[in-house]
Amino acid sequence: xxxxxxxxxxxxxxxxxxxxxxxxxxxxxxxxxxxxxxxxxxxxxxxxxxxxxxxxxxxxxxxxxxxxxxxxxxxxxxxxxxxxxxxxxxxxxxxxxxxxxxxxxxxxxxxxxxxxxxxxxxxxxxxxxxxx
Numbered sequence: 001x002x003x004x005x006x007x008x009x010x011x012x013x014x015x016x017x018x019x020x021x022x023x024x025x026x027x028x029x030x031x032x033x034x035x036x037x038x039x040x041x042x043x044x045x046x047x048x049x050x051x052x053x054x055x056x057x058x059x060x061x062x063x064x065x066x067x068x069x070x071x072x073x074x075x076x077x078x079x080x081x082x083x084x085x086x087x088x089x090x091x092x093x094x095x096x097x098x099x100x101x102x103x104x105x106x107x108x109x110x111x112x113x114x115x116x117x118x119x120x121x122x123x124x125x126x127x128x129x130x131x132x
Contacts, residue, residue: 036123056096
């Protein structure tokens with residue numbers, strides 16, 4: 001099967017500003033891989049300097065947009081990887097995360113990371129299948 005790179009606007013353009021050598025979404029057959037992204041402010045394209053709750057919401061909204069662009073949705077997510085700069089944020093992240101995955105949430109891991117080359121605290125990537 002051939003790998004397909006899927007542009008997701010405006011996220012692909014925002015990511016290009018960072019000169020990161022990655023694609024926002026890659027699809028192979030009915031499997032969708034969504035990269036972790038910083039919490040971009042949808043109005044400006046800059047990384048949002050907001051609370052961990054709002055960062056989590058922005059990241060999950062971006063994840064949802066990526067999935068929908070690739071022919072999937074949150075109900076078809078198999079696994080999420082949550083990367084966060086503090087384990088103390090765990091309950092706050094869970095509170096927001098559970099609103100996006102209220103029933104039968106996907107497999108998940110929560111990984112503590114020291115930092116990124118930007119001022120934000122969370123990224124979430126995922127693997128999903130298409131709705132077809």
